[in-house]
Amino acid sequence: MIRASPTLLILLLATGCTKPAKKEVAAVSVDAAGASAEHFAFPSHRCGECHGDIESSWRPSAHARAVTTPLFTKMRDAAGHGADCDGCHAPLRAKIPADDPAAADGVGCDSCHLMTDMTPRREGKGFTLRVDDTTRYGPLCDAQNHYFHKMGCSPGHAQSKQCASCHLLYGAGAIPLFTEYEEWERSRYASSHECQDCHMASRQAALAVGAKGTRRLARHDFALDEMSGDAIKVTLGVETQGDELAAVVTMLNEGAGHSVPTGLPEHRLVLAVSRSDASGANVQRWERVYGRVLVDGDGKPAPFYRAARVESDTRIGVDESRVERFTFPKGKSGRIDVSLTWLRVPQAMARELGVPEDSRSLASGGQSFDSARLPKPLRLRTEPEKAIRVNATADGGAPH
Ligand code: HEC
Ligand code: HEC
Ligand code: HEC
Ligand code: HEC
Ligand code: HEC
Known part of the structure; x- marks a missing residue:
C-alpha cells in the first residue's frame, strides 16, 4: 500500500489552497488487488494528534472494538455475509481499500464525522460518508476552518438520528433486530433527551491543539x-x-x-x-x-x-x-x-x-x-x- 506522506499532506493544505488538486492531497492508497482509491479518511490516531482528549475517551469504547471482539468475528463468519455486517461495524470499508489503516478502525472518528444525510431506516445504514472532501461534520457551527480539515456545521450530530443511522435494523421478513431508536422514539424521552444527552454527557476540555481555551465537549466512551x-x-x-x-x-x-x-x-x-x-x-x-x-x-x-x-x-x-x-x-x-x-x-x-x-x-x-x-x-x-x-x-x- 502506498500512502501520501502526512507531512506533505499537511504542508500542501497549510499553503491555504482551499481547492487543492485531489491527486496531491488525498490519502491515496492502493489495495492488494491493485485497485487504487483516493480519499480523505484517516485512522483515529491521526485525529488524536490534535483531539487527544477525545481520542483517549473513544479508545476504550465499544465503537473502537466494533470489528475486533471475538463475538463479532465469530458471528460475522457464521453469518456468511460479512460485507453486510461491515456496513455499520466498519463503515469506511465500503469506501476505501480494505487494507487502509482507516478501514481497520471499526466505528472510528471518520465513520461518524464524514457522515451526512443521517436518516433512521429499518434497512440500516442510513447515512452517506463523504470521503471525497476534507470537511469534518460536527455539532459546532462557530468553528473556524483549519488547515487540516474544514468544519461542517451539522446540528444532526447532536440528535438521535445520528445514532439511529446505525442503531436501527430490521432483518429479512421485517423482523426487528436493533430497536433502541424506535423504543426511544415511542418513549417520553423523545421530547426531552437525545441519545447523546445520556450517552455523551459533556465536560469542560480543550477542543483541539491550537483551539483557544476550553469548552463543553461530548464524552466519547458512551459511558456504559x-x-x-x-x-x-x-x-x-x-x-x-x-x-x-x-x-x-x-x-x-x-x-x-x-x-x-x-x-x-x-x-x-x-x-x-x-x-x-x-x-x-x-x-x-x-x-x-x-x-x-x-x-x-x-x-x-x-x-x-x-x-x-x-x-x-x-x-x-x-x-x-x-x-x-x-x-x-x-x-x-x-x-x-x-x-x-x-x-x-x-x-x-x-x-x-x-x-x-x-x-x-x-x-x-x-x-x-x-x-x-x-x-x-x-x-x-x-x-x-x-x-x-x-x-x-x-x-x-x-x-x-
Ligand atoms: C444497521 C447497522 C448494523 C449492521 C448491518 C450490523 N450490525 Fe452488528 N451492531 C450494530 C449496532 C448498532 C450494535 C450495538 C448494539 C449493542 O451492542 O447493544 C451492534 C452490535 C453487534 C454485536 C455485539 C457486539 C458485542 O460485542 O456485544 C455483534 C456480535 C454484532 N453486532 C454482529 C453483527 C453481525 C455478525 C452482522 C452481520 C450479519 C452485523 N452485526 C450487522 C449495528 C449493525
Ligand atoms: C492539525 C490539528 C487537527 C487534526 C489532526 C484534526 N483536527 Fe479536528 N479540529 C481541529 C481544530 C483546531 C478544530 C476546532 C476549530 C475551532 O475551534 O474553531 C477542530 C474541530 C473538529 C470538529 C468539530 C467540527 C464541527 O463543526 O462541529 C470535528 C468533528 C473534528 N474536528 C473532527 C476531526 C477528525 C474526525 C479528525 C481526524 C480525521 C480531526 N478532526 C483531525 C484541528 C484538528
Ligand atoms: C457508524 C455506525 C454507528 C453510529 C453512527 C453509532 N453507533 Fe453505537 N455502535 C455501533 C456498533 C457497530 C456497535 C457495536 C460495537 C461492538 O462490537 O461492541 C455500537 C455500540 C454502541 C454501544 C455499546 C453497546 C454495548 O453493548 O457495549 C453504545 C452505548 C452505543 N453504540 C451508543 C451509540 C450512540 C449514543 C450513538 C449516537 C451518538 C451511536 N452509538 C452511534 C455503531 C454505531
Ligand atoms: C434517559 C437516558 C438514555 C437515553 C435517552 C438513551 N439511553 Fe441508551 N442506555 C441508557 C442506560 C442507563 C443504559 C445502560 C443499560 C445497561 O446497562 O444495560 C443504556 C444502554 C444502551 C445500550 C447498550 C445496550 C444494552 O443492552 O445494554 C445501547 C446500544 C444504547 N443505550 C443506545 C442508545 C441509543 C441509540 C439511544 C437513542 C436512540 C439511547 N441509547 C438513548 C440510558 C439512555
Ligand atoms: C459513534 C459516532 C462517533 C464517533 C466514533 C466519534 N464521534 Fe465525535 N462526535 C459524535 C457526536 C454524535 C458528536 C456530537 C455530540 C453532541 O453534541 O451531543 C461528536 C462531537 C465531536 C466533536 C465536537 C466537540 C464536541 O465534543 O461536541 C469533535 C471535535 C469530535 N466529536 C471528534 C471526534 C474524534 C477525534 C473522534 C475519534 C477519536 C470521534 N469524534 C469519534 C459522534 C462520534
Whole structure:
C-alpha cells in the first residue's frame, strides 16, 4: 500500500489552497488487488494528534472494538455475509481499500464525522460518508476552518438520528433486530433527551491543539459502565403471602431511554434470588431471564442473522415496573439475596461460539428477615467497582 506522506499532506493544505488538486492531497492508497482509491479518511490516531482528549475517551469504547471482539468475528463468519455486517461495524470499508489503516478502525472518528444525510431506516445504514472532501461534520457551527480539515456545521450530530443511522435494523421478513431508536422514539424521552444527552454527557476540555481555551465537549466512551447502575431501580421486600412468605422484587426501568436490555437481540438480564436460613445454608435459589428469544423457521432458537421471527420479548420497557414474587415456607428467620446481571449473550451461545462470557452487574444486595417482624422494602444498588466486566477483545485481555 502506498500512502501520501502526512507531512506533505499537511504542508500542501497549510499553503491555504482551499481547492487543492485531489491527486496531491488525498490519502491515496492502493489495495492488494491493485485497485487504487483516493480519499480523505484517516485512522483515529491521526485525529488524536490534535483531539487527544477525545481520542483517549473513544479508545476504550465499544465503537473502537466494533470489528475486533471475538463475538463479532465469530458471528460475522457464521453469518456468511460479512460485507453486510461491515456496513455499520466498519463503515469506511465500503469506501476505501480494505487494507487502509482507516478501514481497520471499526466505528472510528471518520465513520461518524464524514457522515451526512443521517436518516433512521429499518434497512440500516442510513447515512452517506463523504470521503471525497476534507470537511469534518460536527455539532459546532462557530468553528473556524483549519488547515487540516474544514468544519461542517451539522446540528444532526447532536440528535438521535445520528445514532439511529446505525442503531436501527430490521432483518429479512421485517423482523426487528436493533430497536433502541424506535423504543426511544415511542418513549417520553423523545421530547426531552437525545441519545447523546445520556450517552455523551459533556465536560469542560480543550477542543483541539491550537483551539483557544476550553469548552463543553461530548464524552466519547458512551459511558456504559458508569450508567449501568442507573438503568433499573431494584427493590426487595419480604411479605406474608397466605401461610408462606414471599420475596418481592420490583424492577423499574427509570434510567434508560429504551428497553433494558436493548441493542444486540442476544443480550439478557438474569435475576437471581436466593434464600438462606439463619445458619447461612442456601436453601432455595430461583433464576428468571429477560430478553428477546429469536427463532428460525422451525421454531428453534437462532442467532439474529438466521432468525425468522421473535418468539418472545420479556425485556423491561421504559418506565415499566416488573414485580416478581418468590414464595417459600415461613421459617423463623433468614436472609434473601438478589442480583440483577446483564449478559452479552446467553451462556449456552457463548459456549457454542467459543467466546468469553461477558456480564455486568446492574444491582445486587440482600436483607435479613425475621418472620415475626418483616423488613421494609430496600433499594439494591451496585457499586461501579463491583460491576463484573470481562471486556472481550481480540486478544482476550482487558483494554482499559
Ligand atoms: C492539525 C490539528 C487537527 C487534526 C489532526 C484534526 N483536527 Fe479536528 N479540529 C481541529 C481544530 C483546531 C478544530 C476546532 C476549530 C475551532 O475551534 O474553531 C477542530 C474541530 C473538529 C470538529 C468539530 C467540527 C464541527 O463543526 O462541529 C470535528 C468533528 C473534528 N474536528 C473532527 C476531526 C477528525 C474526525 C479528525 C481526524 C480525521 C480531526 N478532526 C483531525 C484541528 C484538528
Ligand atoms: C457508524 C455506525 C454507528 C453510529 C453512527 C453509532 N453507533 Fe453505537 N455502535 C455501533 C456498533 C457497530 C456497535 C457495536 C460495537 C461492538 O462490537 O461492541 C455500537 C455500540 C454502541 C454501544 C455499546 C453497546 C454495548 O453493548 O457495549 C453504545 C452505548 C452505543 N453504540 C451508543 C451509540 C450512540 C449514543 C450513538 C449516537 C451518538 C451511536 N452509538 C452511534 C455503531 C454505531
Ligand atoms: C459513534 C459516532 C462517533 C464517533 C466514533 C466519534 N464521534 Fe465525535 N462526535 C459524535 C457526536 C454524535 C458528536 C456530537 C455530540 C453532541 O453534541 O451531543 C461528536 C462531537 C465531536 C466533536 C465536537 C466537540 C464536541 O465534543 O461536541 C469533535 C471535535 C469530535 N466529536 C471528534 C471526534 C474524534 C477525534 C473522534 C475519534 C477519536 C470521534 N469524534 C469519534 C459522534 C462520534
Ligand atoms: C434517559 C437516558 C438514555 C437515553 C435517552 C438513551 N439511553 Fe441508551 N442506555 C441508557 C442506560 C442507563 C443504559 C445502560 C443499560 C445497561 O446497562 O444495560 C443504556 C444502554 C444502551 C445500550 C447498550 C445496550 C444494552 O443492552 O445494554 C445501547 C446500544 C444504547 N443505550 C443506545 C442508545 C441509543 C441509540 C439511544 C437513542 C436512540 C439511547 N441509547 C438513548 C440510558 C439512555
Ligand atoms: C444497521 C447497522 C448494523 C449492521 C448491518 C450490523 N450490525 Fe452488528 N451492531 C450494530 C449496532 C448498532 C450494535 C450495538 C448494539 C449493542 O451492542 O447493544 C451492534 C452490535 C453487534 C454485536 C455485539 C457486539 C458485542 O460485542 O456485544 C455483534 C456480535 C454484532 N453486532 C454482529 C453483527 C453481525 C455478525 C452482522 C452481520 C450479519 C452485523 N452485526 C450487522 C449495528 C449493525
